[in-house]
Amino acid sequence: MMRPCGRDLFELIPKRELRIDLERAAKVLQKSGFEISERSELVLTIANDQDISVFPNGKIMAFPVKTADEAEKVGNNILGTLEKDKKCIKYL
Structure with missing residues (x-):
């Protein structure tokens, strides 16, 4: 789910419940x-x-980000990168 949160700010919320290991994600x-x-x-x-x-x-x-499409690309890029390491994201 995605929603605008102000001018040029978007919040992206995953469709599935998950946990991200931020320390591992940073690496x-x-x-x-x-x-x-x-x-x-x-x-x-x-x-x-x-x-x-x-x-x-x-x-x-x-x-x-100016549009929902641009925000979605940003989110997909981040999550796609994190999903390459199976220990970064745990789907609940």
Whole structure:
């Protein structure tokens, strides 16, 4: 599910319940060329063309994005990268 949360900000919520290991996700994303700007137990922030926040429950916030299609591409890119490492995402 995706919804706008303000001007140029979208929230992407996974259709399935899941958990993301943020520590492992940071390593996988860095190896794939993403720049990690903040890492904690609660959020992983990526600073590339957009500021992207990834939460343990799979929610992704992306800014700035102009359209729902652009937000969906951002989310699919992040989740697709994380799914390459089977231990990053646990589907519940």
